[in-house]
Amino acid sequence: MNEPAQPGVYVTVTHVDTGEVVRHLGPYDTAAAARTAAGEQAGQPLTWTRDPETWRAEKYPLAYHVPADTTALS
Numbered sequence: 001m002n003e004p005a006q007p008g009v010y011v012t013v014t015h016v017d018t019g020e021v022v023r024h025l026g027p028y029d030t031a032a033a034a035r036t037a038a039g040e041q042a043g044q045p046l047t048w049t050r051d052p053e054t055w056r057a058e059k060y061p062l063a064y065h066v067p068a069d070t071t072a073l074s
Helices: 031-042
Strands: 009-015 021-028 054-059 062-067
Antiparallel strands (some): 009 021, 009 062, 054 062
């Protein structure tokens, strides 16, 4: 069944080489909470980079993507 996504921030986990979506984590209240949870899932703190729309971190072979907060950096 496809249920509507709950409101909140999700982490999209992709395979670095193929770009295939491996899983989604969440929902979380904020982008900061989502980034913290992604590091816990990865088993280590992650180093994040930000473009205007997305936070991204990598622990090969996986990449973690979190939508950036639109109101302020977190």
